[in-house]
Amino acid sequence: MKTTTNSQTKGKSQGGSLWQSIFMDWDRVQLVISFALLALLALSPLVVKSPYYMSIIILTTLYIFTGISWNIIAGFSGQLLIAHISFLAFGAYTTFVLYITYGITPWVGIFVGGVVAALLGLGMAFVTLRYGLKMDYFALFSIALMVALKALFLKWKFVGSTIGLTISLGEPGFSKMIFDTKEPYLYIALGLTVIGIMVQYRLYHSKMGKYFLAIREDEDAAAALGVNTSLYNTLALVIGGAMAGVGGGFYAMYVTHIEPPQVFDLGFNVEIMMAAPIIGGLGSLAGPVLGGVVNKPFAEFVRGFVAGGNPAVLPIVYGLFLISVILFLPRGLTGVVHDLYLKVRRRYTSNKA
């Protein structure tokens, strides 16, 4: 087996057993790590009986999915999209309006929500490209848009204005996506996350994914090699936006009530969109999952055991935690695991040689 000793290498399989072809390929290892952690979440109902803990596990899973949607835009294509949560809000409102006003099942509604969010992404891309907004200006634009949308939704009677929208629980039912136990919600969230991980992996290993990465690394250099940077920036916003919209639809069905101050909120945006990829390693394949299994449980731990009923404690401790990760683990948990992985692999290959 030919390997290089440089620590900056990415392994590629060179035949051998299935196990070996996975072990030698870091991207596949990340896929295995992701699915292993999801399997733990899937098995958790065997041990976890308390609805409170189940709720944390469900939201942990959902935040992995929404984290993936942001990872594709910010981590892959490198667009500095801050207020990603507008997509989630569009998906949530679409699902609720369709369900409450028109009686359309959320199983359809959340995907229509994804389409509506994708259209928002298309609109954002149009404005961005038309006015040449890049990096910090794009970040500001996304925040300004979120604030404007919040003001609009607060006044808009059709979507409940300040009161927001609430689904009446009534009789549970599969077609209504309303259940009297927690487990079904967990398995829906897991289903979405499995799809999310596969989409992210396939994308990463496609022409489109490589173009996203090239744009992130150097937009001018990408254009010089024939990459239509406008088109691919737009595609990233549409794909990531659609996923966040679907996540928003499910989120609404799970929490049963949405209102503008809750879904157009930067603090919530950090928790549900940005934290998992940042803790896990922005732009990496395993990042949203590795970060996700830490993110929500950590926040709840602080809320439940450290804060002692003082609402100011959570944002402070949580914020300091995120800052520490950015300062001391810029490549996130995936970076730590990757270094470990390279050590193990080097030992393994040198033993064989």
Added chain:
Amino acid sequence: MTILRVENLTMRFGGLVAVKDLSLSVEEGEILGMIGPNGAGKTTAFNMISGYYKPTEGQVFFQGQNITGLRPDQVCNRGLTRTFQVVKPFSHLTVLENVMVGAYAHTNKNQVARDKAREVLDFLGMGDKTELLAGGLPIALRKRLEIAKALATEPKMLLLDEAMAGLRPRETDEVIELVRKVSKQGVALLLVEHVMRVIMSLADRIVVIHHGEKIAEGEPQAVVRDKTVIDAYLGEAQVDA
């Protein structure tokens, strides 16, 4: 057959005229050298030809078609690819992935792009570097990677912006050989270069630019004996060397 024809290109930035009324042409398979002092407008001319700047006046024709005002990616897809003076590797991608980005210009298939990238890297003598991260390469290899990425787009013509600046003499010689190999495959070349030795050994013809204007054009031996060229440029270049 003329592959590239530039007619009366002018670029103004506010009151500053960076390039003034520049016309030149490159024949198929030819190597045209472009020289001139720092700030003469060479890179600005490059940026106009490759679609990064929209010229204030003038037009660019590639293979007979007017490509003035096209985007850089459209210019590349017509078969005219450029490199950058300040190299722009995709630092967090491997060398192979860097070159694959170029190779995707002609395919959607990963395997085809991967094979093409390997072929180009072998051609440039970088076949053993495929799995390294581009950001960690020494400057000589990063310069070479820049050429590899461009070649992977299968250009009919390459614009090389100081592909040899900052290299040691031996490294420079290696790149000169590479450029010859590329040229032998029928790719036309426009070279911007400061190192006179490089231009003299590679170029079929030379264009000299000074203060944004073309002051001389012709065969290398004739141009270096030109009085205006010596006054404007070579005098100082020889002091540099």
